[in-house]
Amino acid sequence: MKVPFFDLKPQSLALKGEIQSAIDEVFESQQFIMGAQVQALEQAIANYCNTPYAIGVASGSDALLLSLMALGIGQGDEVIMPPFTFFATAGSVSHIGAVPVFVDIDPQTYNIDPSKIEKKITKRTKAIMPVHLFGQCADMDPILKIAKSKQVYIIEDAAQALGSEYNPSTGNKGQRAGQMGDLGCFSFYPTKNLGAFGDAGMVVANDSLLAEKVRLLRVHGSKPKYYHKWIGINSRLDTMQAAILLVKFKYLEKWTEARQGLSQRYEKLFQDLLSFVAEIKLPVIQYANRHIFNQYVVRVPKRDQLKKFLSEEGIGTDIYYPLPLHLQECFSFLNHHQGDFPVSEKAAVETLALPIFPELTKEQQERVVDRIKAFYKK
């Protein structure tokens, strides 16, 4: 039995009729840019994230870029972030001439370690960009506290975390990803819990002026048309993508619950192996957080051999991320070296993402775990 790492087809086929009708509606209206579906999706996502404002943009990467621009961050400013994340977190910062300043991660959640942030803050620090990696919120209370006392902004990179909730026993209980910082950024890349038929993204905001600035910056800063208050970019969310996302949004809760169910099953299926191979670490849910399991990432010994073995057995896996950002060639000008962020570096060589998507069957999941057990019992 083959088990793909990710398979969109069952979901797309199940919704084929509904999606086709939504596309037909866009065809009829011919409003390909800023059609009614864009506003409808913005409203739906704002409600879902408990924020008054949401602005549809062309991708999660642009959501980050536009957020930085809206906060006036630019040349020489510093933005704090973890090095164990997707490239766009740091890429967006570099693009506007600012400097990514890395802070190592927590070994259990893989999110930025708040206890290491404060000593990285300088006069040039303008923002902290926590990433809610794999679908679990970073430990936001201490981060919010530091941001407040140092008067720096927070841009949440919530690309992987739509619907994720931060739920410590005290403090900001039950807050949704995106609503805690100044701006929150989401991606609708096809592999996300809510995925478009291409690229798409969203910025959420609590402040009306900031929301308006992002709204203008995504259309070259123009208002009224052809009169430009700021230098923006072209980063609109296509009506077609919004129409497709609106159909899929109706199923998001069900899909996320299916992912959570799969995570619980993985946990049960792995129990006996954990007592046998103590180094295997399953995902850890911090506090009573709502983890949306965009990825199910385990820490394992002999990671690369295991990946190869599973691939030969027809089981797809992936590595998020094999090289932390401080060691990327394009950031060599930051003068970082191996050993600078040891927790991230260790995660990069020890972690493996296993198949998790709502339509993954019981048999497929059992097969994944069975083959992993076979590898360690060899």
Ligand SMILES: Cc1ncc(COP(=O)(O)O)c(C=O)c1O
């Ligand atoms: C943590 C993180 N940030 C930013 C992005 C960028 O989103 P997009 O691919 O929609 O540009 C992604 C997407 O994969 C991501 O995982």
